[in-house]
């Protein structure tokens with residue numbers, strides 16, 4: 001029997017050492033917390049046997065505060081490339097068993113390396129994040145390391161998809177880098193994002209709060225709007241990441257992948273013809289409208305618990321990816337406010353950077369009036385929606401299902417913001433103001449001096465309603481392209497998308513615009 005070359009044996013031993021991360025005890029602690037190790041996560045995320053690791057023998061170069069005595073191969077992050085559904089991705093997975101996955105100078109070097117390779121090869125970069133933020137012992141080197149990552153997050157934004165999975169307590173820079181990426185996926189009751197943790201907050205402000213209530217998935221999904229998707233387990237979060245990537249191209253010069261659908265492109269859904277109640281004040285479910293129009297079960301809602309008066313999400317229609325934007329009449333009547341403006345803007349821009357056509361369903365009584373909204377900057381926030389739709393060059397289709405009043409008509413993908421095809425349902429009401437409000441303003445004196453002011457107000461409002469609260473006035477002046485039966489919406493959208501597939505709408509050359517953030 002030939003003896004193994006000792007150099008091969010040494011390599012195998014080194015590989016095994018690298019696999020051990022921070023050691024068996026810390027791996028056991030990780031498991032006891034219900035968390036997977038970085039390597040287990042990579043296995044679940046990628047197609048089987050496709051992972052290739054890079055730079056596994058890097059160690060930190062610090063010697064302050066006892067660092068020199070504790071060297072671990074890989075320095076708390078595993079980096080490399082693999083495949084998801086046969087498409088290449090680059091990734092990094094922080095290893096909490098080594099210095100709590102914290103960022104050192106060398107860890108930053110490893111992460112930046114895969115980010116650079118992802119950019120150069122035009123493929124997504126995925127971060128599996130589980131980290132206490134900047135490694136305290138390395139001081140400014142770890143802060144500078146984060147700056148290197150943030151700069152790349154920003155410069156590569158809109159070129160390759162960047163997805164962040166939050167898989168543990170993510171503090172400081174470990175929360176800021178994800179905030180610069182396209183989508184953040186959290187794990188319920190299991191991952192946290194905060195700039196400063198409960199201990200620091202207690203010292204500085206005296207507030208007492210636990211990690212879950214400070215920055216858990218529920219908080220970032222429903223209150224702060226920082227997270228985009230949440231799952232009930234790590235493995236569900238990882239498969240959600242796989243699913244999301246299926247809607248996106250690998251880079252900004254490709255189109256999203258086509259996924260053949262068994263759902264008939266010519267399918268008409270008769271129930272849509274009766275979904276909008278005759279009483280304009282009675283709500284209906286826009287979620288149901290969307291579900292009945294897109295390819296069956298293809299709608300993946302983003303930010304489903306935040307600013308619920310707006311709906312955004314990825315879907316397929318006729319096998320092609322689309323971004324859906326809509327209002328939900330069941331929540332605050334679908335009114336536009338600061339948070340829904342931010343939600344819509346961010347999503348429209350993400351779709352535009354990655355060549356995902358936009359389909360917008362409109363039912364909104366307008367912008368929310370009120371001192372609070374005005375003082376918090378509804379003008380600035382609402383302007384972002386105008387900006388995003390105006391600058392988007394992807395195919396844009398809009399369908400007005402019911403109310404499109406005032407500013408809400410204009411901002412929601414209206415024709416002269418550059419929308420390619422504008423449809424309205426017969427239930428559409430397109431006007432500057434609702435009938436009562438308009439009558440009160442236009443005919444104030446006439447109403448006040450009438451023998452029966454309320455009867456006069458009603459008469460004038462009915463007259464206004466007959467003139468404007470329907471789609472025919474807008475259609476007669478070319479502000480909508482066609483009025484369609486609701487049941488025809490799916491085939492009409494599929495036909496329009498087909499006709500817009502080769503849309504060429506180059507933006508004028510400029511360094512970049514100045515969006516009113």
Ligand code: HXC
Pocket residue numbers: 026097098099100101102131132133134135136137143146169170171172173174176195196197
């Ligand atoms: C060095 C750290 C560390 C850090 C944790 N560890 N955070 N080491 N630098 N920032 C180490 C611990 O010493 C421990 O080492 C191991 O990681 C696990 O930490 P535990 O505290 O035991 O785990 P847990 O109870 O789960 O708590 C995790 C945690 C907590 C919530 C992340 O450790 C924590 O609050 N850490 C500090 C977070 C922070 O303030 N970071 C700086 C952010 S500033 P052993 O050897 O025991 O395994 C920042 C600036 C970026 O990032 C710039 C932004 C613009």
